[in-house]
Amino acid sequence: MIKVNSAIVLFIIALVLYLLSIIINNDNLELFSKPIIIPSIYYYYYTKVKGKINFLFTLSILFFFIAEILKILNEEDFLISSLVFFGLPYVIVTFFLAQDFLYYSKVKNYEINSISFYIILFLLFYLLYNILSFINESSQLEFSIYIIYGILLLVMSIMGFLIHFNFDNKASTYMVYMVAFFIVSDLFFIFTKSTKDVWVIKIVYVLSQQLSYYMYINYFVSRSKLFPHLKS
Incomplete structure (x- = not known):
């Protein structure tokens, strides 16, 4: 019999209800389901x-x-x-990835011979430039925060993909998925600001954001098992 973690079951149920609340535009259901998601996934980590x-x-x-x-x-x-x-967790995640990056560099030198890495790097720069160009109605402070987001995501992506291309393990796989979902969720967050009535875009935003939490939790669980000596 497959053993299912009760916290994951609660996470999935809360996520489904949250997505349903968006589809049927029910604020009460959203208010009930959304606050359950992060505590349930954190209990899974615990x-x-x-x-x-x-x-x-x-x-x-x-x-x-x-x-x-x-x-x-x-x-x-x-x-x-x-x-x-x-944004504050992005700073913390970047710190974790920097720890990983420095640790792996002591194992062997990084190789970036894969053309895929350069393609991904180009796409990230192109995406960042176009998204920032897309934002034209925000305040100066809000725009500055988006720039910081972009820089953090870019740094996370470079370190994450370099680690994954050179050290393919469970932790690095979750790491790449985590960063990818961070990027997708932030991208669709920008889209939701200008297309608030398109629920499909909001669904993609919400789903990618909540899945980023799941990947973050699993990355850190795998990381803790792989590098028990890394303390923060």
């Missing part, structure tokens, strides 16, 4: 590490949760605040 939690990682999850709650309360009024709280 059970996986058997209570030996990482403080910095836990702080990053807390920042994500605060940002999500601010969006529920009032997305327009708390836009800048939620962007800051969404």
Whole structure:
């Protein structure tokens, strides 16, 4: 019999209900389901590490949760605040990836002979430039935050793909998926600001964002098993 983690079941149920709330435009269902998602996925992490939690990682999850709650309360009024709280975990994730990158560099030198890496790098620069050009109605502060987001995502992508191309393991695989979902969710967040009535775009945004949490949790669980000596 397949053993299913109860926290993952709760995460899936809450996510499905949240997606349903968007489709049927039900604020009460969203208010009920959305706050369950991050705590359930964090409890999954807690059970996986058997209570030996990482403080910095836990702080990053807390920042994500605060940002999500601010969006529920009032997305327009708390836009800048939620962007800051969404951005703080990116700084922490970048720190984790930098730790990984430096550790792997001691194992062997990085090789970037794959043409795929250069194609991905070009696409990332092209995507960043076009997305920033697409944003033309934001305040100077909001635009500056988007630039910081773009830089962090670019740094995460370069380190993540370099690690994955040279050290293909479970942690690096989740790492790449995590960064990819970060990029997709942020990309579709920008789209939702100009196409608020298109629920399909919002569905892609929400699904990619929530899956990024799942990949982040699994990346860190795999990372903790692979590098138990790395403390934060």
